[in-house]
Amino acid sequence: MSPFNKAKSPPQVIKFCWDSIIDKKVYETTLIFSSDTKNKMLSTEPSNYSHGDTYFFQCIVIGLAPEGKVRVWLKNNGRPNLEQKNTQIITVSGSELDMCKGVTKSNFSYGYDDDIIDFIKNKKYPYGAW
Template sequence: MGAEVALRPLGIQFFYPKNLPALVTMVYLEDGDIRESFFRRLDPTEPSQSSVGKWSQHVGGFLASFNIGKALPVRMTVCWDSVIDKKAYETEIWFSRDTWQQMLTAYPDTYRPGKIYYRNKMIIGLPPGGKVRVWLKDNRNPVVLQNPARQFTLTGDDMLICKNVPNKIDFSYIKANGYDPFIRDFIKEKPYPYGHW
């Protein structure tokens, strides 16, 4: 990728649908500078309050203090726990050239005439069922869904990088006592996975 690799810092934020909690436990990121980074101190995984039944066009606000990449992302592995599914997941994402091109393109800012902006903020959605979505934030416009070159999600003994990453959710507690009341009320009489993700 040569000189194109140098770009503005990449902010990454993780969201889950309203009342369907998930937590990211670790992120592995390989970038175009052949740099490998492990993120263990992470920004909180946030609820997308406007995502009920399907992902919102805006997903959520954006503030990344620790989830920061320094070059174009090539491959990312996300280790995460799903409260709803009562299990841990490992999702691997290989980013496409189309995503890189979007991140390198300067777009005219219609909200600030004469200014430009870049799509250098990445949003990753973690729903029940493990069907992860990736978007780029597009200023104040709806987020732009990305189509990774390759993406898959593993769980249980099939996990590789995430197999030995400690869970942040006590799954034994969930199995013994059920979901918290606000989750039980929210999913009552709704079919799993509680939306089209």
């Protein structure tokens, strides 16, 4: 559970900076959530764990992958997370950076651990089922 970025109501827009070690790039991503996401976060579903209890979709999961690829899900209650396909995702890098220009100050000189090198060897990214 994330200890930060808590809000009293569902977000409409989230904008953030992130670094891709593999690309050696800084990215700036804006997520514009659809009314479907807001409605889902404001409604309840039966809990998987306690009969008669209800569950709110209160956590957003953001997946980041090389080449600036971003996907968004609502964390589900013991079931597969719900991809938010209607979320508008805008990702920029390089000269298109606005808010994130000079923020991260990454020089990408720290390289990779051996296990990461083994993991990405001969694979095309983004890795996994994207």
